[in-house]
Amino acid sequence: MLYRRQSIPIQTRTLSRPIGVLVLSASIFTGVAQAHHSYAMFDGTRTSTVTGTVAKLEWKNPHAFVWVYVPSPDKAGTYDLWGFENGSPSVLQGHGWNRDSLKAGDKIVVQYWPLKDGSSGGHCEKITLPDGGALQCPTDLGRR
Numbered sequence: 001m002l003y004r005r006q007s008i009p010i011q012t013r014t015l016s017r018p019i020g021v022l023v024l025s026a027s028i029f030t031g032v033a034q035a036h037h038s039y040a041m042f043d044g045t046r047t048s049t050v051t052g053t054v055a056k057l058e059w060k061n062p063h064a065f066v067w068v069y070v071p072s073p074d075k076a077g078t079y080d081l082w083g084f085e086n087g088s089p090s091v092l093q094g095h096g097w098n099r100d101s102l103k104a105g106d107k108i109v110v111q112y113w114p115l116k117d118g119s120s121g122g123h124c125e126k127i128t129l130p131d132g133g134a135l136q137c138p139t140d141l142g143r144r
Contacts, residue, residue: 041115042116043115048113052070052110066086095137111127
């Protein structure tokens with residue numbers, strides 16, 4: 001018995017569904033990635049500076065945080081905990097940081113972009129160490 005080879009047309013509907021799902025998924029995840037990297041909460045038009053004592057360097061993805069005890073302007077002898085967002089550990093390593101760059105108890109000066117809502121903290125721009133050395137905080141805004 002001989003079989004005849006037949007051409008079977010590819011149905012557009014069969015291919016269009018997976019392609020549509022792929023395009024939709026890509027657009028959703030792109031939006032999530034862009035929202036994740038937004039700097040909208042920070043006032044990037046100015047920088048402020050505070051002096052304090054390192055409470056902790058939180059070295060984890062997606063962003064490292066530097067937590068600093070800053071003397072309270074309202075109550076003498078007390079401290080407020082400030083948080084400074086930073087780049088990811090892998091990006092920070094490219095700028096000379098490591099998980100031991102800051103230790104609890106280190107006295108530092110933080111230059112940062114303040115939070116627009118006035119909360120205690122912001123996005124780190126640069127940290128100055130007691131010996132005069134500095135740690136640059138990388139960003140996507142092009143300011144260095």
